[in-house]
Amino acid sequence: MSKLSFNEQILQGIPNELPHIKPHDAAISHAPKRKDILSAAEKKLALRNALRYFHPKHHETLAPEFYEELNTYGRIYMHRLRPEYEMFARPIEEYPAKCQQAAAIMLMIQNNLDPAVAQHPHELITYGGNGAVFQNWAQYLLTMQYLSCITEEQTLHMYSGHPMGLFPSSKEAPRVVVTNGIMIPNYSKQDDWEKFNALGVTQYGQMTAGSYMYIGPQGIVHGTAITVLNAGRKISKAGEGLAGKLFVTSGLGGMSGAQPKAGNIAGCVTVAAEINPKAAHKRFDQGWVDEIINDIDVLVDRIKKAKSNKEVVSIAYVGNIVEVWEKLDEEKILVDLGSDQTSLHNPWAGGYYPMGLSLEESNTLMANDPEKFKTEVYRSLERQATAINKHTARGTYFFDYGNAFLLEASRAGADVMANDGINFKYPSYVQDIMGPMCFDFGFGPFRWVCTSGKDADLDFTDHVAKDVLEEILKHAPQEIQSQLNDNIQWIKQAKSNKLVVGSKARILYANAEGRMKIAQAFNQAVREEKIGPIVLGRDHHDVSGTDSPYRETSNIYDGSRFTADMAIHNVIGDSFRGATWVSIHNGGGVGWGEVINGGFGMLLDGSEDADRKLKNMLHFDVNNGIARRAWARNDIAVSAIKREMELTKDLLVTLPNPVSDSILDRL
Numbered sequence: 316m317s318k319l320s321f322n323e324q325i326l327q328g329i330p331n332e333l334p335h336i337k338p339h340d341a342a343i344s345h346a347p348k349r350k351d352i353l354s355a356a357e358k359k360l361a362l363r364n365a366l367r368y369f370h371p372k373h374h375e376t377l378a379p380e381f382y383e384e385l386n387t388y389g390r391i392y393m394h395r396l397r398p399e400y401e402m403f404a405r406p407i408e409e410y411p412a413k414c415q416q417a418a419a420i421m422l423m424i425q426n427n428l429d430p431a432v433a434q435h436p437h438e439l440i441t442y443g444g445n446g447a448v449f450q451n452w453a454q455y456l457l458t459m460q461y462l463s464c465i466t467e468e469q470t471l472h473m474y475s476g477h478p479m480g481l482f483p484s485s486k487e488a489p490r491v492v493v494t495n496g497i498m499i500p501n502y503s504k505q506d507d508w509e510k511f512n513a514l515g516v517t518q519y520g521q522m523t524a525g526s527y528m529y530i531g532p533q534g535i536v537h538g539t540a541i542t543v544l545n546a547g548r549k550i551s552k553a554g555e556g557l558a559g560k561l562f563v564t565s566g567l568g569g570m571s572g573a574q575p576k577a578g579n580i581a582g583c584v585t586v587a588a589e590i591n592p593k594a595a596h597k598r599f600d601q602g603w604v605d606e607i608i609n610d611i612d613v614l615v616d617r618i619k620k621a622k623s624n625k626e627v628v629s630i631a632y633v634g635n636i637v638e639v640w641e642k643l644d645e646e647k648i649l650v651d652l653g654s655d656q657t658s659l660h661n662p663w664a665g666g667y668y669p670m671g672l673s674l675e676e677s678n679t680l681m682a683n684d685p686e687k688f689k690t691e692v693y694r695s696l697e698r699q700a701t702a703i704n705k706h707t708a709r710g711t712y713f714f715d716y717g718n719a720f721l722l723e724a725s726r727a728g729a730d731v732m733a734n735d736g737i738n739f740k741y742p743s744y745v746q747d748i749m750g751p752m753c754f755d756f757g758f759g760p761f762r763w764v765c766t767s768g769k770d771a772d773l774d775f776t777d778h779v780a781k782d783v784l785e786e787i788l789k790h791a792p793q794e795i796q797s798q799l800n801d802n803i804q805w806i807k808q809a810k811s812n813k814l815v816v817g818s819k820a821r822i823l824y825a826n827a828e829g830r831m832k833i834a835q836a837f838n839q840a841v842r843e844e845k846i847g848p849i850v851l852g853r854d855h856h857d858v859s860g861t862d863s864p865y866r867e868t869s870n871i872y873d874g875s876r877f878t879a880d881m882a883i884h885n886v887i888g889d890s891f892r893g894a895t896w897v898s899i900h901n902g903g904g905v906g907w908g909e910v911i912n913g914g915f916g917m918l919l920d921g922s923e924d925a926d927r928k929l930k931n932m933l934h935f936d937v938n939n940g941i942a943r944r945a946w947a948r949n950d951i952a953v954s955a956i957k958r959e960m961e962l963t964k965d966l967l968v969t970l971p972n973p974v975s976d977s978i979l980d981r982l
């Protein structure tokens with residue numbers, strides 16, 4: 316059989332003749348074996364579901380093969396169907412497509428599956444352990460084929476990785492509509508995901524995995540840097556900044572590994588404890604942490620020196636975080652900022668290592684005696700919280716970083732509850748930092764991808780974005796100037812931070828005005844052929860995209876944080892205002908059933924249509940969330956939306972009336 320070109324392979328979709336079986340590649344990271352949750356009858360259903368992608372002449376061959384995959388991995392990935400071409404984001408003109416929008420989406424899909432970008436690329440997992448782009452390779456092949464023939468008069472509907480098909484629509488409609496993991500609410504528990512994902516009828520799309528918008532580690536470094544900078548702002552009484560201040564945290568894993576790099580960008584002394592030497596050395600070898608220390612006394616001396624010299628330095632301490640909190644308390648060293656990023660959303664299977672046990676001892680204990688291991692975890696969390704409480708009593712500002720530290724510590728019986736017995740003693744990073752300092756103003760993780768694949772285009776867009784933000788800064792109200800300044804600083808350093816992996820992408824935080832003006836300037840540059848087409852997007856972790864009561868919407872205090880209307884309105888609203896694709900997911904960040912999150916992608920092709928669409932859609936994409944935050948009585952959001960109403964003729968938002976406490980107290 317002659318070897319087909321890349322284009323030919325895309326155009327053929329699921330091949331008529333089965334390709335050769337692909338050997339298991341031990342050199343790359345693979346997803347862990349998933350729970351064996353299906354009954355014998357359900358396994359037959361899973362096979363029937365998988366085989367419906369193939370002509371019956373192949374069923375005899377594929378049925379036992381898929382059955383073995385299901386038993387070995389807990390899922391049917393259809394490894395044999397994995398394409399033989401290299402997986403990476405190609406320049407947009409290299410995709411066989413009838414419209415540029417479809418080519419842009421193909422580029423973004425391939426980026427999410429690029430082995431340099433994706434966590435478990437052969438299982439189609441982009442990040443977060445289970446954040447899937449597709450459930451299996453047949454879905455990938457079919458989707459790419461549909462995208463290669465879709466016209467501007469059609470829309471592709473994606474049901475949790477499955478391409479349901481191309482439906483007639485219009486030029487104004489999104490080219491692709493994505494849903495991931497959307498369940499009847501009662502069927503949204505962890506084991507429901509295991510079961511229905513194993514059956515092949517749904518998937519966990521995380522936030523940017525199943526929406527084709529992941530851009531590698533840059534996003535998390537930027538978000539962490541913004542958080543540390545704003546936390547610093549909270550504790551800088553006289554605006555002295557973070558020089559010489561100490562930030563103590565834990566974890567140098569997948570996302571927590573961004574903390575030292577973010578600490579350096581924010582300009583403080585960062586100490587991140589990491590129990591696993593391999594994780595610490597990986598971050599050191601990548602240049603994400605400056606120094607590694609194995610001895611606690613050496614660490615204490617190094618901290619004292621770094622603080623007094625006001626060094627900007629990040630240090631990995633190979634050991635347990637509890638030891639660090641206790642030792643620094645004993646030495647009476649002031650920790651200015653404190654947090655934790657052990658994986659406490661997953662405490663019993665390696666997310667948290669208890670004090671007093673080595674890494675190996677913990678790994679053995681969690682497998683051999685899970686109950687004893689649980690006791691050890693709780694004992695350790697209690698000790699950790701006690702030490703942190705001593706620090707906060709002396710002035711440390713401690714915040715929960717969305718990793719369930721306070722939740723698990725409270726379950727361990729640690730002293731972390733506020734006096735009301737309902738809330739925690741310490742805020743989450745969204746309650747105190749991200750919510751009131753960013754989201755309520757409309758600042759959130761705006762991003763773009765240069766589809767030419769050229770570094771020169773990325774440099775050009777960096778300059779354009781910087782110029783636009785500097786121009787906005789000249790007339791900006793005082794309360795948003797620091798956010799603008801942080802992002803101007805970030806974009807100036809962005810190239811030298813060398814965080815681009817995969818597609819030529821950039822992130823920054825901007826409000827509606829910033830996002831719209833940057834996008835307009837990009838579209839004009841595309842029109843003038845200074846750069847190739849640009850894909851705009853954002854993380855779902857944003858002002859309007861995500862309803863998540865313990866994270867993105869944790870600073871909503873009118874009771875509505877357990878509703879998900881905002882995210883649903885966002886995706887519907889974006890879809891008819893000009894998005895090229897839209898997505899809405901159950902799960903993402905904090906778990907299946909705990910959050911609804913949505914996002915968009917938009918191609919800027921230099922056209923006047925794109926100009927109109929970007930203004931209309933980006934304006935709604937941000938102000939929907941500000942309006943909701945204002946209705947929840949968040950003061951900052953009330954002022955932000957009032958200001959927006961003055962600027963925008965057709966915007967009319969319902970505002971809350973204040974109620975006097977004394978009236979309610981008399982009842």
Ligand SMILES: NC(=O)c1ccc[n+]([C@@H]2O[C@H](COP(=O)([O-])OP(=O)(O)OC[C@H]3O[C@@H](n4cnc5c(N)ncnc54)[C@H](O)[C@@H]3O)[C@@H](O)[C@H]2O)c1
Nearest residue numbers: 566568569570571589590635636657658667668716717718
């Ligand atoms: N708020 C956010 O935006 C945000 C972003 C990223 C991650 N998170 C949360 O942060 C957590 C960490 O994410 P990750 O991707 O880095 O996970 P990860 O599992 O890759 O990394 C956690 C690291 O902590 C280390 N560790 C565990 N217990 C320890 C202890 N007692 N002392 C020292 N080190 C210890 C582990 O060895 C591991 O390397 C997760 O719960 C995640 O959901 C939140």
